[in-house]
Amino acid sequence: MIHRKDRRDRTDRLGAPVRAENYIASSPPGWQGQLGGCGIASLISLKGERIGGERITRMLTIMEERENGLGAGYACYGLFPDRSDQYCLQFFFDDEEGKRNVEDFLQGRLDIMHDEVVFIKERSTISPPYPIVWRYFVDVPENRVWRGDRDLGEEDYLVEIVQHINANVPNAFCVSSGKDMAVFKGNGYSYEIADLYDLDRYSGTMWLSHSRFPTNSPAWWAGAHPLSLLDWGVCHNGEITSYGVNRKLVEMNGYRCTVLTDTEVVTYLWDLLVRRNRLPIEVAAFVMAPSTYQEICLLPPAERRLAEWLRITYKEAFLNGPFSIIVGRSRPETTLIALADRKKLRPMIAGLSPDDGVAYCASEESAIRIVEPDARTWAPGAGNPFIAVAGKGVLRRGTEPSFQGVRV
Amino acid sequence: MIDAPSSRRLDHRLPERFMPTINYDLCRVCRRCVNECSYQALEFKESRVVPSGGCVACGRCIAVCPANCIEVRPVPPQFAPHGNWSERSRRSILAQASSGGVLLSSCGADDTHPPIFDDLLLDAAQVTNPSIDPLREPVETITYLGRRPGRLEVCDGKVIVQEDDTPLIRMDMPLMFGHISLGSISYNAQKALFMAANELRIVAGSGEGGLHPDFYQYADRICSEVASGRFGIKPEYLKGVAAVEIKIGQGAKPGHGGHLPGEKVTTMISETRMIPRGTDALSPYPHHDIYSIEDLAQLVSVLKESTEYRLPVGVKIAAVHNVGAIASGLVRAGADFLTVDGFKGGTGAAPRVIRDHAGLPVEVAIAAVDRRLTQEGLRNRVTVCAGGGVRSSADMIKALALGADVVMVSTSAMIAMGCRVCQQCHRGLCSWGIATQRDDLTSRLDPQVAAARIVRLYRAWNEELKEVMGAMGIDSVESLVGNRDRLRYRGPNPKIAEVMNVKHIGEGWG
Amino acid sequence: MKYVCRPKGHAHDCDCGKDSMSVVGDRAVIDLSLSATQPMHYTTLNCAMRKAMRQGCLSIELKGVMGQRYLASTASVPGLHVAVHGTPGNDLGAFLNGPTIEVFGNAQDMTGNTMNSGRIIVHGNAWDVTGLAARGGQILVKGDTGYRVGIHMKEFGESRPTTVIGGTAKDYLGEYMAGGTILVLGLGGGPPVGRSLGAGMHGGRIFVRGEVSPEQLGPGAALLPLNEDDEREVRRLLGDFIKAFGTEVHQDMNGYVKIAPSSSRPFSGYYDKTNV
Numbered sequence A: 001m002i003h004r005k006d007r008r009d010r011t012d013r014l015g016a017p018v019r020a021e022n023y024i025a026s027s028p029p030g031w032q033g034q035l036g037g038c039g040i041a042s043l044i045s046l047k048g049e050r051i052g053g054e055r056i057t058r059m060l061t062i063m064e065e066r067e068n069g070l071g072a073g074y075a076c077y078g079l080f081p082d083r084s085d086q087y088c089l090q091f092f093f094d095d096e097e098g099k100r101n102v103e104d105f106l107q108g109r110l111d112i113m114h115d116e117v118v119f120i121k122e123r124s125t126i127s128p129p130y131p132i133v134w135r136y137f138v139d140v141p142e143n144r145v146w147r148g149d150r151d152l153g154e155e156d157y158l159v160e161i162v163q164h165i166n167a168n169v170p171n172a173f174c175v176s177s178g179k180d181m182a183v184f185k186g187n188g189y190s191y192e193i194a195d196l197y198d199l200d201r202y203s204g205t206m207w208l209s210h211s212r213f214p215t216n217s218p219a220w221w222a223g224a225h226p227l228s229l230l231d232w233g234v235c236h237n238g239e240i241t242s243y244g245v246n247r248k249l250v251e252m253n254g255y256r257c258t259v260l261t262d263t264e265v266v267t268y269l270w271d272l273l274v275r276r277n278r279l280p281i282e283v284a285a286f287v288m289a290p291s292t293y294q295e296i297c298l299l300p301p302a303e304r305r306l307a308e309w310l311r312i313t314y315k316e317a318f319l320n321g322p323f324s325i326i327v328g329r330s331r332p333e334t335t336l337i338a339l340a341d342r343k344k345l346r347p348m349i350a351g352l353s354p355d356d357g358v359a360y361c362a363s364e365e366s367a368i369r370i371v372e373p374d375a376r377t378w379a380p381g382a383g384n385p386f387i388a389v390a391g392k393g394v395l396r397r398g399t400e401p402s403f404q405g406v407r408v
Numbered sequence B: 001m002i003d004a005p006s007s008r009r010l011d012h013r014l015p016e017r018f019m020p021t022i023n024y025d026l027c028r029v030c031r032r033c034v035n036e037c038s039y040q041a042l043e044f045k046e047s048r049v050v051p052s053g054g055c056v057a058c059g060r061c062i063a064v065c066p067a068n069c070i071e072v073r074p075v076p077p078q079f080a081p082h083g084n085w086s087e088r089s090r091r092s093i094l095a096q097a098s099s100g101g102v103l104l105s106s107c108g109a110d111d112t113h114p115p116i117f118d119d120l121l122l123d124a125a126q127v128t129n130p131s132i133d134p135l136r137e138p139v140e141t142i143t144y145l146g147r148r149p150g151r152l153e154v155c156d157g158k159v160i161v162q163e164d165d166t167p168l169i170r171m172d173m174p175l176m177f178g179h180i181s182l183g184s185i186s187y188n189a190q191k192a193l194f195m196a197a198n199e200l201r202i203v204a205g206s207g208e209g210g211l212h213p214d215f216y217q218y219a220d221r222i223c224s225e226v227a228s229g230r231f232g233i234k235p236e237y238l239k240g241v242a243a244v245e246i247k248i249g250q251g252a253k254p255g256h257g258g259h260l261p262g263e264k265v266t267t268m269i270s271e272t273r274m275i276p277r278g279t280d281a282l283s284p285y286p287h288h289d290i291y292s293i294e295d296l297a298q299l300v301s302v303l304k305e306s307t308e309y310r311l312p313v314g315v316k317i318a319a320v321h322n323v324g325a326i327a328s329g330l331v332r333a334g335a336d337f338l339t340v341d342g343f344k345g346g347t348g349a350a351p352r353v354i355r356d357h358a359g360l361p362v363e364v365a366i367a368a369v370d371r372r373l374t375q376e377g378l379r380n381r382v383t384v385c386a387g388g389g390v391r392s393s394a395d396m397i398k399a400l401a402l403g404a405d406v407v408m409v410s411t412s413a414m415i416a417m418g419c420r421v422c423q424q425c426h427r428g429l430c431s432w433g434i435a436t437q438r439d440d441l442t443s444r445l446d447p448q449v450a451a452a453r454i455v456r457l458y459r460a461w462n463e464e465l466k467e468v469m470g471a472m473g474i475d476s477v478e479s480l481v482g483n484r485d486r487l488r489y490r491g492p493n494p495k496i497a498e499v500m501n502v503k504h505i506g507e508g509w510g
Numbered sequence C: 001m002k003y004v005c006r007p008k009g010h011a012h013d014c015d016c017g018k019d020s021m022s023v024v025g026d027r028a029v030i031d032l033s034l035s036a037t038q039p040m041h042y043t044t045l046n047c048a049m050r051k052a053m054r055q056g057c058l059s060i061e062l063k064g065v066m067g068q069r070y071l072a073s074t075a076s077v078p079g080l081h082v083a084v085h086g087t088p089g090n091d092l093g094a095f096l097n098g099p100t101i102e103v104f105g106n107a108q109d110m111t112g113n114t115m116n117s118g119r120i121i122v123h124g125n126a127w128d129v130t131g132l133a134a135r136g137g138q139i140l141v142k143g144d145t146g147y148r149v150g151i152h153m154k155e156f157g158e159s160r161p162t163t164v165i166g167g168t169a170k171d172y173l174g175e176y177m178a179g180g181t182i183l184v185l186g187l188g189g190g191p192p193v194g195r196s197l198g199a200g201m202h203g204g205r206i207f208v209r210g211e212v213s214p215e216q217l218g219p220g221a222a223l224l225p226l227n228e229d230d231e232r233e234v235r236r237l238l239g240d241f242i243k244a245f246g247t248e249v250h251q252d253m254n255g256y257v258k259i260a261p262s263s264s265r266p267f268s269g270y271y272d273k274t275n276v
């Protein structure tokens, strides 16, 4: 049992008291979101093979200069081959009560097929309190009703459940809710988090990771990256200057913002544009980081029309300001997407192993070289998505013309 | 009728408000000021120019004096000071006791309601994101006006664009000229506005007085207004233009109809409006085919049918207290764009009591509309235009950040042409040739020169917009629209910040 | 130019009128009872009518109309005759610009809204706000009309709208009237006009056959006898009416009164322009 009152004053690695407060599932009082810089790294096995957690840990921790110990996290895809058809809801609980609250709420709403504790080292360099991390493998029942609506699709229903828990159920936060994936994150340096969860014990076909440099405390475990909804996992470096506008669009479409960061909104945007509005990934990427109208004028007529209408229709989805993001999903295929803003104000390097077996994306080349000394690396263009699919290869290097491969 | 015999009547003459003062040491007695003063406030007497009363501070004499020797001085208070009974309140009472009339005025509300714009501060990028230099990197201000589809359909991975369904107008900046009718302003003034809109590649409102045949050459930059008076509405007026807008209300006089005093109804106006010469041109207070929201839907539909769905059809309303809910009704009634006109908006003639006391400041109205439409999931279906008291590029930027896609300006364009906001438009004597139909006065305004001044003004504003966006780290205007996070309130009443959903200064982001 | 049926989202040549329209020479017949979707939507019907006009039809006959709105709005084909059987919806012939529309039945509200030229002949009643802001052309109603008919009619030069009402009109007839002529015959009994007659009128004229008391007048309207020009105009309008409906009407000019503006600036003294 963990109680808030157990908390003691702590110091960070530099000996300075940076964390006056440490919050896990419940958000800090008066939470209004947080800014920060970051490091991101990811890898995907193009052959669909499983890669151990130590590899991504090395990638991320080499970029230690990019973080300040106030949050790091990992997402692993292809993690549960035996239960890949069930949704894995992974939670942070402040205490046993949070767990009870969630279980009471899930009762009758989802069919829990299996649940288990997520391993956390008892002793770690991160000072307690630690959350209780628990996962539930669930099926969505056939006859489901959410607020009188019987026609919600399985995924929309799950989105409602997860968002309701995060907004309303005390002492609990659902950190990931997709199939065949889970998120491991918390408040500490990248290597501390890897150590805390003992990532070496896991392996998967794709990993995303993130370490952060927020400008301020308090630290909130649930607010660390990756942020996730369904199988979407998003790591984000930068600051979206259009946050207020983007947030309006997702809220208009029924998403509830609880973490209050731009990354959360980016996560919902991917879900909205690609899963719900069914835009192809390249098109969604264009929407988020569009070409200027001047560039659009130079496109062939059909593409030009598409580009204009994308900008007009989805102008609230335009992510302005500097960002580079790494996005993962497990359905329909395990896919890695990397995208930088249209002026390429945040770093992003892509790489491929010599045998074309593994693709990488990271903030710095060093993150790739440390695990793949002979990788071939390149820089995806501004606003130009990199897309790789497990079992298929790199579908887009991020250097192609805007709508290459898109049927217009 | 109670009235005293004329022998016992005292003419309660009001003190002058302004006094043109001439430095006789410098005056060359050229008499230009006397000739130019359309209010006849100067006369030539005993070998010099002297004030003859009735100066309205239109500033014409100052501009034409070759010796630069005229000053127009406000006359200091003439009545015993009183904290409650202002000079104006007493003047108004005296005037109305003499005339029994409804006090008429023009331009926007001039009472001292402090603009909320002045209580808002803009954000800028520091460290956590970079600012952008608009002179060296692209910062986009292209804006579309009209209905948006909300989402694009995707069929087998193919994105379907049905361009034909959603007519939109492309503009180079998030700006439009408000509706100023031919009649309220002169042919030359309206021509200047249309020429400027054409050059700036934005849209100008036609006003409710119909379109002069000469102006159809600018038709693809003109938004035709369908007001309750239905002046000048013929097939070309609906079909041949860029957009059609139904005017329900005007910020300066919500709930009130149009009024063009008979002095301004010349033969030309009589022809474009189809009303008798010299008569007061009245627009009914409501549209007599709109008594309810479903009737508005009907007028929107008939205009869409009539234009064969080729033009965006918008609705303009005055900002009133329930503006959010009304706006959502307009969208549901089929409006492709809506215009919200704030209570400081201008007018060519309006009763003072309405101009100065009815309506809602546009700042609050924009935020309310943006928020309500967002809550109802309609915000990404329409274009929201707003104006009424936008005095500078700073006001324009704040209006955009509060949630307007397009900012409507009128008075500033008139000032660019020469208007000094003397608030005499309703008298039809405008010495600058703008708000008048008198040939000798209208000929003072060269449309070419006036258009060039308007173009320069708004090009400069647009550059200032880019500067601010660049400072905020925003490189395209759509990411500014409704981005209330980038505003802070520093005024006297935090409740205003709360209803506008703007944080108070000192409140950070995290 | 490719014509498309925009409101329905067809981005191709549409099917509107395919099952219900037949064109022989320059005559089109649209039988709404043959439409697969009952009742046919107004967008479909208007789209079909526009097709007929584009094909050069000079006669369009609509059968089985039931509340479809905006029929022939902005239609501009000179010499076109549209026959409407059934009950047309609101805003029939709005912004009409030349053609003749003949309704065999009653018309609903706002018939001839802001019409520019042409004729609308209603062999029945036409309800509220008929002829709003008309700028020219003629509206002939055999039966009764509703409230607020002929509001803000205008005229200039040749363009001079006229409205003849065979039966009665209710309150606010000719409010804000700035031009044009309204003639009310009061056939079939009942008071020919209601209250607030010609309220705020500053142009145009209203002729009424029958009694009008001063209490019925709105502000700005005055009750006058007919002069010779007026009588000529009434006779001419009676001629139009008789020709359209074939009914006989007494041509005795003694039974008529005229309502005209008391001044061209009814509210000029209402405002105080002092610079306070």
Ligand code: SF4
Pocket (backbone or CB within 6 Å): B022, B026, B027, B028, B029, B030, B031, B032, B033, B034, B049, B064, B065, B066, B067, B068, B069, B070
């Ligand atoms: S315009 Fe100037 S110089 Fe000429 S008369 Fe007037 S005050 Fe004197």
Ligand code: SF4
Pocket (backbone or CB within 6 Å): B058, B106, B107, B414, B418, B419, B420, B421, B422, B423, B424, B425, B429, B430, B431, B432, B433, B434, B435
């Ligand atoms: S337009 Fe003319 S009359 Fe009206 S305020 Fe401006 S200067 Fe004065």
